[in-house]
Amino acid sequence: MNRTEFVVAIALVLFVAFVLGWFASWLVHRFSRVTVSDVAELEGMAKALHDAEEQRDEAIAYLHLREQELLRKLSSTEAELRAAMEGLREARREASQLRG
Helix, strand or coil: CHHHHHHHHHHHHHHHHHHHHHHHHHHHHHHHCCCHHHHHHHHHHHHHHHHHHHHHHHHHHHHHHHHHHHHHHHHHHHHHHHHHHHHHHHHHHHHHHHHH
16 A cells, blocks of 8 residues: 555545534434424423413412411401300309309
8 A cells, every 4th residue: 555545545534534423413413403393382381380480479479368367357256255255254153143
């Protein structure tokens, strides 16, 4: 093998390596690229997630308001119960005094 044949063989090997590398790169980009439909789907999912987070925040705020309202009602009912129990005790005391 003389020098010219060696240079041609090396050039051919390098060209084949370049072509294989380019083809591999093309395949990777072909299978990993993002399509317009994928982007639209991601945008739809992001919007749905944002809407769900807003609904969750609204639900949490509503629950806090409802809890405060129920606690106020409970306090009011407990106060009424204490007043009724005190009135009942007074009525029982008066009834026992009248019996005695």
